[in-house]
Amino acid sequence: MQQQLREKDANLKQLQQQLEQQIRENSLVLFSRAECREFTVVLPPPKTNDAFLSFFSDLQNRLSNVEDKTIYARQVILDPNTAQPRIALSADNTSISTSEEIQNVPDHPSRFDVVPAVLGTNGFSTGRQYWEVSVAGKPSYQLGRASESAQRKGSMVFSPTNGFWTLVMNKQGQLIAVNRKPFIIPFQTQPLTLGILLDHKKGQISIYNAGARSHMYSFVGQRFTDKIYPFVNYCVEDVESLTPIVLLCPG
Structure with a gap:
């Protein structure tokens, strides 16, 4: 007993x-x-x-x-193994700039080799995940989410069909949601901080002007079949701007 x-x-x-x-x-x-x-x-x-x-x-x-x-708000840490060789990351992997010369980095299978892009370290297959990024002083950029199986090598077409859900600020000063049909997002003041929210269960990715606390665009009715990662394309053709893109802690 x-x-x-x-x-x-x-x-x-x-x-x-x-x-x-x-x-x-x-x-x-x-x-x-x-x-x-x-x-x-x-x-x-x-x-x-x-x-x-x-x-x-x-x-x-x-x-x-x-x-x-529940929304899990976190600071994204970038994965150096995915960074295109002209992308330079800060020591803590939260700030992105470019190098004038191609860096000598291993030819990792996950690395972008043409597009000047990088992914976050963690991919998500559940929950509602939110992150913020400062684009202050950047005349062009591309931000959003990418699927684990999305293309990394060569030139590519960005669209939800190809595993990319992104917002682009182009050289003409237009904010464009890159959906099946590109959608130009109107704005009065260029956003300084963007927030990206993944709702995995709902099949939705939303982009916000985090500074103004306003909704900008949502990719709805999506079907996520693998992990979804934060995605940043620095747009290296903008060689005159030395301002980095900075990943922030939401708060």
């Missing part, structure tokens, strides 16, 4: 440790207009196996229900 009680107590402690670990790994960060807020779940001391299992089940249901309303 004593042995059975000890085994139950050990199983209960193990279950609680697993739950605590799951909460740590799935910490909920909600993006609001004012701030990113972190929520911590406090576990009450369990009294019995049945009580703890009931609490565990209830918490799992609450986490599942809040998932669809």
Whole structure:
């Protein structure tokens, strides 16, 4: 009898440790207009196996229900293995500029070799993921999301069909959403900070003027079949602008 009680107590402690670990790994960060807020779940001391299992089940249901309303706001870290050889990243891989000479980098299979582009380190296959980027002082750029299977080598056509959901600021000063039919986005003041939101379950990628807190465009009704990564095309043809593109921490 004593042995059975000890085994139950050990199983209960193990279950609680697993739950605590799951909460740590799935910490909920909600993006609001004012701030990113972190929520911590406090576990009450369990009294019995049945009580703890009931609490565990209830918490799992609450986490599942809040998932669809949660936006994970994070600073994107760029993957140097994907950066085209003329792209120069900062030491912390959050700022993008260009090099006058082609850099001596390994010919990684994930690397863009023609288009001056780079991807974020992390790809996403669930949830609502949000990131921001400063384009202040940049007369041309291309930002958005790219699928894991999207083309990296050679010249390419950017479109959702080819795994790219992007917004372009062209040399003529037009903001264009590169959809099946390009859409020119009207604006009065050129945005300084853009926010990109991936809603994987809904099949939607939205772009915002983060400074003005206004919606600019959404790619809707998309079907994501693999991981989706943050995408930045520096547009190297703009050789006169030395201003970097900077990835920000939303807040």
